[in-house]
Amino acid sequence: NSVFGHVVRAPEDAILGVTVAYNKDPSPVKLNLGVGAYRTEEGKPLVLTVLQFALICSSRVKEYLPIVGLADFNKLSAKLIFGADSPAIRENRVTTVQCLSGTGSLRVGAEFLAKHYHQRTIYIPQPTWGNHVKIFTLAGLSVKTYSYYDPATRGLNFQGLLEDLGSAPSGAIVLLHACAHNPTGVDPTLQQWEQIRQLMRSKGLLPFFDSAYQGFASGSLDADAQSVRMFVADGGECLAAQSYAKNMGLYGERVGALSIVCKTADVAGRVESQLKLVIRPMYSNPPIHGASIVATILKDRNMFNEWTIELKAMADRIISMRQQLFDALCARGTPGDWSHIVKQIGMFTFTGLNSQQVTFMTKEYHIYLTSDGRISMAGLSSKTVPHLADAIHAAVT
Numbered sequence: 001n002s003v004f005g006h007v008v009r010a011p012e013d014a015i016l017g018v019t020v021a022y023n024k025d026p027s028p029v030k031l032n033l034g035v036g037a038y039r040t041e042e043g044k045p046l047v048l049t050v051l052q053f054a055l056i057c058s059s060r061v062k063e064y065l066p067i068v069g070l071a072d073f074n075k076l077s078a079k080l081i082f083g084a085d086s087p088a089i090r091e092n093r094v095t096t097v098q099c100l101s102g103t104g105s106l107r108v109g110a111e112f113l114a115k116h117y118h119q120r121t122i123y124i125p126q127p128t129w130g131n132h133v134k135i136f137t138l139a140g141l142s143v144k145t146y147s148y149y150d151p152a153t154r155g156l157n158f159q160g161l162l163e164d165l166g167s168a169p170s171g172a173i174v175l176l177h178a179c180a181h182n183p184t185g186v187d188p189t190l191q192q193w194e195q196i197r198q199l200m201r202s203k204g205l206l207p208f209f210d211s212a213y214q215g216f217a218s219g220s221l222d223a224d225a226q227s228v229r230m231f232v233a234d235g236g237e238c239l240a241a242q243s244y245a246k247n248m249g250l251y252g253e254r255v256g257a258l259s260i261v262c263k264t265a266d267v268a269g270r271v272e273s274q275l276k277l278v279i280r281p282m283y284s285n286p287p288i289h290g291a292s293i294v295a296t297i298l299k300d301r302n303m304f305n306e307w308t309i310e311l312k313a314m315a316d317r318i319i320s321m322r323q324q325l326f327d328a329l330c331a332r333g334t335p336g337d338w339s340h341i342v343k344q345i346g347m348f349t350f351t352g353l354n355s356q357q358v359t360f361m362t363k364e365y366h367i368y369l370t371s372d373g374r375i376s377m378a379g380l381s382s383k384t385v386p387h388l389a390d391a392i393h394a395a396v397t
């Protein structure tokens with residue numbers, strides 16, 4: 001008799017489970033629109049050309065990194081998100097630690113807040129990336145939601161967002177998607193960001209940015225960091241979790257960074273000393289390989305430029321998939337307004353299809369997506385758009 005005999009089988013992860021189901025389907029027309037990873041027009045994973053250069057030039061040292069990771073990587077990551085001319089960086093008010101991609105950065109930031117911040121409530125958008133609730137709860141924060149998405153317009157519920165943040169207790173933490181909100185693809189405009197900033201600063205709410213798609217949304221690294229930079233420009237404090245999974249295609253290397261912008265260099269130094277105490281017993285120190293590739297690219301002007309070109313090409317292909325899907329539905333006369341497909345931004349489209357319609361599309365058309373109707377635009381190609389459009393048409397008529 002096993003001492004683990006009482007262990008019950010846990011359900012598959014809602015997102016990763018889609019791929020498990022897809023892999024089991026023998027149909028030749030099957031289509032996986034659940035994956036949050038970029039695919040080429042041929043449906044293949046993409047290793048950026050610049051990575052292959054960087055691999056040759058990057059360090060072959062295999063020693064342990066310090067607890068906070070690779071120093072160059074940390075400095076360059078802060079510059080990338082806050083801007084090369086950021087006063088907060090110049091004033092040494094930013095502490096940046098290398099973490100295990102976006103997820104690990106969020107978790108380390110959350111553990112730090114649970115230990116050292118006076119307010120343990122974090123507001124996350126409704127809906128949000130499924131992992132947020134678990135990351136923050138397990139770190140010891142108490143999770144509440146704020147209105148974000150309006151199903152009627154398939155756009156932002158801005159009024160609801162302002163009301164909910166307006167009635168949050170002073171000092172509460174607020175999780176904000178820096179750009180390309182997952183799963184909705186709906187971002188505030190710059191004017192709306194400015195209103196959110198004013199409201200949050202007036203109430204002393206602490207911004208925690210999740211930046212998993214910088215450059216991937218619009219194709220511009222600077223444009224996609226505008227929201228974060230507005231909050232740093234006012235001199236206030238904030239946290240930012242960065243991931244290089246999507247924008248450099250380094251998914252499995254687990255490269256990311258957590259930055260905490262503080263009021264003074266002295267505070268930043270003390271914060272960093274405590275971040276080390278969070279990290280050391282969790283995984284001791286981060287992996288060296290991916291971070292040295294990223295640092296190599298960020299530090300070399302030619303490689304950096306090459307990266308921005310490839311990044312823009314990925315963003316442009318996704319934007320073009322939006323247009324093609326929208327056009328295909330218009331051509332079929334599919335009932336409903338589908339303009340949100342071209343208005344939304346980033347990796348995902350929140351189609352508005354309900355779970356019955358999703359089940360129908362999976363069963364009849366072998367198309368795999370999460371039950372909330374989210375489709376990964378990166379998993380589509382010109383060849384597969386007609387099949388998806390046929391499925392959506394059949395599902396709603």
Ligand code: PLP
Pocket residue numbers: 036100101102103104129177182210212243244245251256
């Ligand atoms: N945050 C959001 C909103 C995401 O969509 C993702 C990935 O899907 C992540 C964070 C973290 O991804 P990773 O840990 O692979 O960097």
